[in-house]
Amino acid sequence: MKLGRGPVLETLRRLWPLVALVAIVAAIAIVASFAPAVPQRRTTQALINLVAVVGLYVFVGNSGILSFGNVAFMAIGAYVSALLTMKSAAKSVFLPDLPQIIASAEWPALPGALAGGAVAAAVALVVGWPLMRLSGVSASIATFAVLVVGNVVFGNWTSVTGGQNSLMGLPAYVDLWTALGWAIAALVIAFAYQETRSALLLRASREDEAAAQASGVNVVLHRLRAFVVSAFLSGIAGVLLGHFLGIVRVENFYLDLTFLIVAMLLIGGRGSLTGAVAGTIVIALLTEGLREAEIGFQVGTTNIAAPAGTGDVILALLMLIIILFRPDGIAGGRELTWPFGRR
Amino acid sequence: MERLVQIVVDAVSVGSLYALTALGIGLIFGVMRLINFAHGELITLAAYTLLALSGMPVPVMIFGAVAVAVLLALLTERAAFRPLRNADPTTLLISSFAVSFFLQKLLILVVGSRLKGLDFLPALGRQTELFGVRLQLLQIVTIVVGIVLLVALTWFLKATRLGLHMRAAAEDFRMARVLGVRANNVIAVAFALSGLLAAAVSCLIVVQTGVVQPRMGLQLVIIAFVGTVIGGLGSLPGAALGGFLVGAGSILLQALLPPDLRAFREAFVFVAVVAILLFRPQGLIPARGLRERI
Amino acid sequence: MSAIAPLLVVSGLVVRYGAVTAVRGLNLEVADGETVGVVGPNGAGKTSLLSAIAGIVPPLAGLVTFAGAPLSGIALEDVVGRGIALVPEGRHIFAALTVRENLLLGATVRRDAEAVRYDIERAFSMFPILAERRHQPAGQLSGGEQQQLAIARALLSRPRLLMLDEPSLGLAPKIVDQIYALLHTIKSDGVTVLLVEQNAERACAVSDRVYVMSGGEFALSGNARDIARDPRFDAAYFGVRMREQAGAS
Numbered sequence: 001m002k003l004g005r006g007p008v009l010e011t012l013r014r015l016w017p018l019v020a021l022v023a024i025v026a027a028i029a030i031v032a033s034f035a036p037a038v039p040q041r042r043t044t045q046a047l048i049n050l051v052a053v054v055g056l057y058v059f060v061g062n063s064g065i066l067s068f069g070n071v072a073f074m075a076i077g078a079y080v081s082a083l084l085t086m087k088s089a090a091k092s093v094f095l096p097d098l099p100q101i102i103a104s105a106e107w108p109a110l111p112g113a114l115a116g117g118a119v120a121a122a123v124a125l126v127v128g129w130p131l132m133r134l135s136g137v138s139a140s141i142a143t144f145a146v147l148v149v150g151n152v153v154f155g156n157w158t159s160v161t162g163g164q165n166s167l168m169g170l171p172a173y174v175d176l177w178t179a180l181g182w183a184i185a186a187l188v189i190a191f192a193y194q195e196t197r198s199a200l201l202l203r204a205s206r207e208d209e210a211a212a213q214a215s216g217v218n219v220v221l222h223r224l225r226a227f228v229v230s231a232f233l234s235g236i237a238g239v240l241l242g243h244f245l246g247i248v249r250v251e252n253f254y255l256d257l258t259f260l261i262v263a264m265l266l267i268g269g270r271g272s273l274t275g276a277v278a279g280t281i282v283i284a285l286l287t288e289g290l291r292e293a294e295i296g297f298q299v300g301t302t303n304i305a306a307p308a309g310t311g312d313v314i315l316a317l318l319m320l321i322i323i324l325f326r327p328d329g330i331a332g333g334r335e336l337t338w339p340f341g342r343r
Numbered sequence: 344m345e346r347l348v349q350i351v352v353d354a355v356s357v358g359s360l361y362a363l364t365a366l367g368i369g370l371i372f373g374v375m376r377l378i379n380f381a382h383g384e385l386i387t388l389a390a391y392t393l394l395a396l397s398g399m400p401v402p403v404m405i406f407g408a409v410a411v412a413v414l415l416a417l418l419t420e421r422a423a424f425r426p427l428r429n430a431d432p433t434t435l436l437i438s439s440f441a442v443s444f445f446l447q448k449l450l451i452l453v454v455g456s457r458l459k460g461l462d463f464l465p466a467l468g469r470q471t472e473l474f475g476v477r478l479q480l481l482q483i484v485t486i487v488v489g490i491v492l493l494v495a496l497t498w499f500l501k502a503t504r505l506g507l508h509m510r511a512a513a514e515d516f517r518m519a520r521v522l523g524v525r526a527n528n529v530i531a532v533a534f535a536l537s538g539l540l541a542a543a544v545s546c547l548i549v550v551q552t553g554v555v556q557p558r559m560g561l562q563l564v565i566i567a568f569v570g571t572v573i574g575g576l577g578s579l580p581g582a583a584l585g586g587f588l589v590g591a592g593s594i595l596l597q598a599l600l601p602p603d604l605r606a607f608r609e610a611f612v613f614v615a616v617v618a619i620l621l622f623r624p625q626g627l628i629p630a631r632g633l634r635e636r637i
Numbered sequence: 638m639s640a641i642a643p644l645l646v647v648s649g650l651v652v653r654y655g656a657v658t659a660v661r662g663l664n665l666e667v668a669d670g671e672t673v674g675v676v677g678p679n680g681a682g683k684t685s686l687l688s689a690i691a692g693i694v695p696p697l698a699g700l701v702t703f704a705g706a707p708l709s710g711i712a713l714e715d716v717v718g719r720g721i722a723l724v725p726e727g728r729h730i731f732a733a734l735t736v737r738e739n740l741l742l743g744a745t746v747r748r749d750a751e752a753v754r755y756d757i758e759r760a761f762s763m764f765p766i767l768a769e770r771r772h773q774p775a776g777q778l779s780g781g782e783q784q785q786l787a788i789a790r791a792l793l794s795r796p797r798l799l800m801l802d803e804p805s806l807g808l809a810p811k812i813v814d815q816i817y818a819l820l821h822t823i824k825s826d827g828v829t830v831l832l833v834e835q836n837a838e839r840a841c842a843v844s845d846r847v848y849v850m851s852g853g854e855f856a857l858s859g860n861a862r863d864i865a866r867d868p869r870f871d872a873a874y875f876g877v878r879m880r881e882q883a884g885a886s
Binding site: 514518519521526 | 691693713714715716717718723725729731732733734738741742743745746790794
Binding site: 066131152255316 | 378431448452566571576614617621
């Protein structure tokens, strides 16, 4: 039976990167579901990281501008969802000064998560409107400011966030399958977005901003759209992280996490969704290996182990090597292509 | 009245510190279009050098800090940034971010992440009286050091041959090369000078806080970056002004804000920054030659 | 005709930017003391030609020889030291630096400070308007004044070969008159000049020999006076192929 060049085949070819990536991610989750508890948790963590990296990719990959601020959106998502879904009793312990509406709210998981993403997106809309007018590098530094401001606000708004104290008692509903579900959703959203006309125009403006503007492309508007979608996904990632660990700590949403996510995206390749996935997987594997190395192994009576902190150094070194020798990352800016060729 | 003068002096002193930091960043951006996150690590490592040399005579300590900062700056230029000379600004930004984190994590690996105390030039922490106002000696020293370095840098750029080459390279790098200006020399000098500035800032910070920790440089430069952006990327007067405003602004806000909002002063500073950028996205003192010709 | 080798010899030069071939195997010669013009429309590849000779873009193939020594492959900063000065398209003066500082930069590779000072004064007497504005930022000069500054700056390296890319571009005719009068003076000083121009009339008036460039190739070349009167000139300039013309009729 010959496959003709029908519209079905064309659609499949276009959707192939998404289908392939979803399949890969699902396969990893399925394999992990047969593993003991600890590897399962690690895989869940990796899937949450995937959502975060995909969120970052949506903005960085399409606009060409590096954003350091996405972790602030993750924090927003985490805190909002926490506030809405935590049991009132827990909230009154940690956050006695909450306004009554929030203090008594006990939303189910999904609305809480969506609210977290939505608030992050709303903040991105407000903050992004002035920021997207800036040129590439200035905009990147400005997103750094977003990260710092977020950190300052969350760290000091004690009545709402608990300030420097950890916020504990979040319903820990994120298991392997929840994480997988959201990971797939993130891939679908990111893919759907990058196929839109707005994203296409944005990518065109990446090459030559002056030419794009001269052609009437409203670069600021398209950048803003990417920023908002990116913030939504980052917010979701934050929600997942919070409800996976069961606690939200402001210092967990700052420079180290930013570096990790940027490193994942960079190493995988910031120009494509495939790159985002590749980077997450590679770093997850690397982290596993390094974790084992830091635990060490027995040789006779001595334990040979890498000193704590080696993993971070190696990750930073890897990022440097990629930047110097293969700046487009593992995926090289390309998506997975339909393997069966054209007839 | 005395209180007012104290606040102003404090603001000028902190502003000077940030101005010096921003200048170090601005120098590199001027010649290479690179935002050097690793500048923070220069400051941090200079401080750890002070720690390592503690007990030695003060001039030796300071010399050590300067030497380490300058050498490290030159090393990062040679190893990480020279290969990327013609890369796009985002790639350069990412690479400096990676270098910064690499150095920071390496430092943590070697010395651990806990902060360490260092009693450096404790005499500067004394109170002194100037025109009847009680001030900290360190504040005056900071302001004086700031002015001296600013003047020295300006003299260097305006009056020396090398300074002329640097100004030309900052405005139009390729044309400068066409005229025979050596790209490598100019960039190396810029990095060396930034190392010098970082060491100066490091010494002042260590005296002020008495503490050395792996994140100290990064915390400073994040705020200084924002200063260079509002001052005008690529413009040295702009960097100094922007850094100064951000530093001084945060002190003034601290004094003016009601107590329960004081912790948010950084947030206010950044909001002010965003407001400035809204009306003047190219910065307060824009640099020439930055806009691309169509 | 002297038996001395030409000052500048370009052979088989190919310049490519990605998929676009801007210069297709060119051969060019400039004898010592000559003024050679390369004329052609926008996009003909003239700037790429000069950029390749000056070392700004590396050629894909071909050889450039200057004063008997190969020029290809040397660093961009070293070209001016060999005796070639470029006045680029768009002038590229340093707007934030003063007029005097711009001139000083022209002498970057020179070590004889006394002679440089003399040359700067000479530049001021040759270009009085620059003397007037010597301490002003160069960005405040008009287009014509900036062009004078760019030329004066290039001359400060005491070049053997002066290359100019579109000196008349964007300037009013009266100003262009001044610039070209300048070129006549420079020529009579014995400086070898390689001039790239869209304005063929002007170029032919000042040059000894002219090449007509179109689509990356030389369509026509010869003595300036003859070229100006050559009936094939328009076709060569605009790139209409001779053979196709003959075939169509």
